Amino acid sequence: MATAEERTDPGPATAGGGRSVLVTGGAGFIGSHVAEAHLARGDRVCILDDLSTGRLGNVPRGADFARLDVADPDARDFIRSGGFEIVNHHAARIDVRASVADPAADARTNLLGLLHVLEGARLGGAERVVFVSSGGVVYGETSQSPTPETAPKRPLSPYGVSKLASELYLDFYRQVHGLRCVALRYGNIFGPRQDPGGEAGVVSIFAGRLLRGEPLAIYGDGRQLRDYLFVEDAARANLLAAEIPVAPGGGVDAHAFNVGSGTGTSVNALAEALEAIAGVRTGRRRLPARPGEVRRNVLDTGRIRKRWGWRPAFTLREGLERTFAHIAALRPPAGHATEVPA
Numbered sequence: 001m002a003t004a005e006e007r008t009d010p011g012p013a014t015a016g017g018g019r020s021v022l023v024t025g026g027a028g029f030i031g032s033h034v035a036e037a038h039l040a041r042g043d044r045v046c047i048l049d050d051l052s053t054g055r056l057g058n059v060p061r062g063a064d065f066a067r068l069d070v071a072d073p074d075a076r077d078f079i080r081s082g083g084f085e086i087v088n089h090h091a092a093r094i095d096v097r098a099s100v101a102d103p104a105a106d107a108r109t110n111l112l113g114l115l116h117v118l119e120g121a122r123l124g125g126a127e128r129v130v131f132v133s134s135g136g137v138v139y140g141e142t143s144q145s146p147t148p149e150t151a152p153k154r155p156l157s158p159y160g161v162s163k164l165a166s167e168l169y170l171d172f173y174r175q176v177h178g179l180r181c182v183a184l185r186y187g188n189i190f191g192p193r194q195d196p197g198g199e200a201g202v203v204s205i206f207a208g209r210l211l212r213g214e215p216l217a218i219y220g221d222g223r224q225l226r227d228y229l230f231v232e233d234a235a236r237a238n239l240l241a242a243e244i245p246v247a248p249g250g251g252v253d254a255h256a257f258n259v260g261s262g263t264g265t266s267v268n269a270l271a272e273a274l275e276a277i278a279g280v281r282t283g284r285r286r287l288p289a290r291p292g293e294v295r296r297n298v299l300d301t302g303r304i305r306k307r308w309g310w311r312p313a314f315t316l317r318e319g320l321e322r323t324f325a326h327i328a329a330l331r332p333p334a335g336h337a338t339e340v341p342a
């Protein structure tokens with residue numbers, strides 16, 4: 001059994017909270033915000049993470065922490081015996097290009113890991129599983145924009161295939177085991193604590209470059225459209241996903257919810273917005289378009305708005321301002337010594 005480190009006690013329960021929640025990947029970018037949202041609601045939170053890309057410093061105060069690899073059967077046994085009511089699964093290898101280079105490594109974490117999480121949840125009597133899929137990759141190049149949940153799925157990477165296959169596994173667990181499973185198909189989530197190498201790392205990358213006075217690298221013509229959503233809005237969708245009724249039938253798409261702004265923003269427009277917030281222009285570096293990159297990825301969010309009453313609380317500008325302020329605050333003060341090779 002890998003190490004399980006005890007952190008501080010959870011806070012007092014509040015209305016609507018008081019449940020026992022496991023957040024896998026909770027030491028990472030989005031999972032740590034989801035853990036915070038559950039804690040703020042008065043739930044007890046345990047985080048399971050192997051710290052491969054996550055950081056112990058992201059684990060919020062008040063959460064327990066277990067360092068485990070979801071692809072290891074120990075993770076399944078930990079979940080089975082943990083008494084969790086809600087299992088929220090954010091742990092994943094998220095690098096699309098790495099999944100193309102090593103599809104087996106992607107499948108080990110993203111599929112074998114998912115099965116350990118689902119088995120642990122089923123055997124441990126969990127009430128439901130909230131799984132995080134990706135609206136950015138399951139649809140692939142699509143003629144429907146904004147893209148509804150029912151659009152054809154043509155993933156262009158092993159990472160996208162593993163997300164779609166995961167949703168099929170959820171359907172099996174719903175139908176055969178009666179486990180309540182919900183899939184959230186995220187757009188490009190951004191915000192504090194995002195690793196610049198992530199799926200929507202462009203916000204962190206641009207902010208960092210502006211702060212260092214470096215030009216912004218833009219692939220292709222910069223007119224490719226993406227659906228950017230501030231991380232706290234995504235976290236709020238997770239709280240709702242832990243509540244809504246789930247019936248076993250209906251198939252994969254019936255239990256999937258796009259989570260995005262519903263609006264397309266070009267990379268050029270994103271660069272301009274961040275330049276305005278930073279109050280500086282550092283120039284652009286034009287790079288060749290990346291092969292296989294989709295032109296448009298904008299999610300139709302009508303379903304989650306209508307059924308759950310969810311809508312983004314933050315405008316793009318507000319989210320960018322908060323993210324920029326967070327990254328600026330992390331910068332070493334002027335004159336800070338930088339490491340030089342010995």
Ligand SMILES: NC(=O)c1ccc[n+]([C@@H]2O[C@H](COP(=O)([O-])OP(=O)(O)OC[C@H]3O[C@@H](n4cnc5c(N)ncnc54)[C@H](O)[C@@H]3O)[C@@H](O)[C@H]2O)c1
Nearest residue numbers: 025027028029030050052053054069070091092134186189
């Ligand atoms: N960032 C986005 O815009 C976006 C978009 C769509 C979907 N998602 C999904 O959201 C989830 C979280 O992504 P993120 O952007 O916060 O990335 P992240 O890398 O910050 O978080 C992933 C976390 O999972 C952990 N992890 C990885 N492999 C593990 C393993 N084998 N066992 C246990 N823990 C492991 C990492 O240490 C990390 O803390 C992922 O499932 C990702 O596919 C993210």
